[in-house]
Amino acid sequence: MTGLMMTPPEDFDLGLVASDIDGTLLLDWKPISAATIDAIHRCQNMGIPFVLVTGRPIRWLEAIAAQIPDLGPVICLNGAVVYDIASASVVSAHTIDFSDVEEIVSTITSSHPETHFAFETLTGGLVDENFISRNPRQAHVMEDLSELATRDVVKILVSIGSDDSEALHDLLDPLVAANCHASFSDPVNGLVELAPAGVTKAKTLESMCDHLGVAREQVMAFGDMPNDIEMLTWAAHGVAMGNALQSVKDCAATVTDAVDRDGVARYLGAVLDARTSR
Numbered sequence: 171m172t173g174l175m176m177t178p179p180e181d182f183d184l185g186l187v188a189s190d191i192d193g194t195l196l197l198d199w200k201p202i203s204a205a206t207i208d209a210i211h212r213c214q215n216m217g218i219p220f221v222l223v224t225g226r227p228i229r230w231l232e233a234i235a236a237q238i239p240d241l242g243p244v245i246c247l248n249g250a251v252v253y254d255i256a257s258a259s260v261v262s263a264h265t266i267d268f269s270d271v272e273e274i275v276s277t278i279t280s281s282h283p284e285t286h287f288a289f290e291t292l293t294g295g296l297v298d299e300n301f302i303s304r305n306p307r308q309a310h311v312m313e314d315l316s317e318l319a320t321r322d323v324v325k326i327l328v329s330i331g332s333d334d335s336e337a338l339h340d341l342l343d344p345l346v347a348a349n350c351h352a353s354f355s356d357p358v359n360g361l362v363e364l365a366p367a368g369v370t371k372a373k374t375l376e377s378m379c380d381h382l383g384v385a386r387e388q389v390m391a392f393g394d395m396p397n398d399i400e401m402l403t404w405a406a407h408g409v410a411m412g413n414a415l416q417s418v419k420d421c422a423a424t425v426t427d428a429v430d431r432d433g434v435a436r437y438l439g440a441v442l443d444a445r446t447s448r
Contacts, residue, residue, distance in 0.1 A: 177440055178390065178407045178423075184441060185388025187213055188245075188375050188401060189434060191224040191234065192355065193394040194411055197429045202237050209435040210238060212442055219382060221245060223371045225355045225363060225397055227290045227325070228253050228260070229308065247290055248353060248365045248397055249374035250324040260292060264366040264374075266323045270349045274326060274364065275315060277345050282330055289318055290325040301329060326350070326364040333360045336396075353397035357415060363397065372400035390441070392426070392434050394418060409437055 178184070189195055196202045213220045222234065223245040231244060235255045243254045243261050252261040266274075271289070278285050286301040288309065295309035296317065312318075328342060335354040339362050343352045350364040379389060391398075391405035394414035402408030402422050410419040412428035419425050427433035 177437075177444060182390075182407060183388050184218055184390055184445060185384040186219045186221060186379060186382065186390070187438065188221045188223045188389060188391040188405065190371075190393040190395070190398050190401075191222055191226060193413060193429055194392050194398075195222075195429070195434060197413075199233075202234070203432055203435065205432045205435040207238060209438045209442075210241075213438065214240070216442065216445075219384070221375070221378065223249070223375055223391070223393075223398075223401060225325075225353075227295060228292070229294065231255060243378070245371060245374045245378065247325045248351075248355075248363060249369045249371045250365050251292070252374065252378065263292060263322065263324060264369045265292075266326065266350065266364075266366050268319050268323070270367075271318055271323055271326065272315065274346055274349050277349075278328060278342060281345065282341075284330050286329050286331075288327040288329075289321075289323050290327070291318070291321040291323050293321060296321070301327075302331075324366070328362045328364065329360055331360070333358050335360055335362060338362050339396075355395045355397045357395075370400040371398065372404035375401055376404060390438075392437075393422075394429070 195206055210220045225248045226246050228246060241255050243252050246253050251263045254261050286298050288297040288301045296312045297309045299311050335357050339352055339354050342362050346352055346364060350367050351369055352362055352364055354362050387406045389405040390407045391401045392409045393402050394411040399418060399421050408422040410422035410425045411433050412425060426437035
């Protein structure tokens with residue numbers, strides 16, 4: 171990592187911008203700022219795709235679509251799903267087989283019986299009756315794991331009742347590494363997010379870039395949490411937010427202002443200004 175608001179190298183040819191949502195484009199479920207929306211539209215008007223890459227499930231994209239209805243496909247659920255906002259349809263999905271879901275739940279609960287789970291599927295969220303989240307949203311309370319047998323599971327959330335997400339990640343990762351990819355997107359909500367094995371934001375972004383004909387060397391990415399690290403290090407120019415965890419700042423090429431100071435808009439604006447002045 172270098173310094174605050176450092177622009178990319180002069181020979182950097184920006185071809186695509188990838189950005190996390192929570193803690194990056196917006197804070198605490200507030201609307202995206204007008205300055206940030208303007209920066210996104212400026213990118214699009216210059217022929218540069220702006221791709222959202224988020225841990226959010228499909229049903230949490232409605233507010234984003236309402237503010238920016240002209241967005242293209244969104245990478246959500248930490249890379250497990252590509253969702254098209256315009257047509258409200260799933261473009262592609264990586265799912266977790268029900269047998270793997272059973273094994274993951276059994277492995278974790280055998281060591282930590284106090285564990286509770288939530289499951290994101292292509293048709294909504296399901297939670298066990300004792301699962302608690304700081305940001306509850308509409309979800310079905312399930313009585314038995316077998317309810318998932320006919321569902322396409324794309325993410326599992328795990329809680330043991332503590333607030334320390336990093337400690338929980340370090341505890342669970344060795345147990346589930348063979349079946350899924352573990353990460354977390356909030357250091358104090360006590361949740362670990364399990365994606366299908368081998369699936370990350372970076373992997374799905376790479377596939378999208380290949381489809382669009384955009385080289386890795388042309389990609390700029392913004393993020394703030396550990397589930398963004400693979401994306402920030404894969405992109406040619408990874409930018410951490412000023413409010414990012416230190417571990418995220420350490421892996422990024424540079425750091426911009428915090429989300430509540432429109433860090434994405436300010437940084438991207440400087441990059442686009444430099445591009446048009448060449």
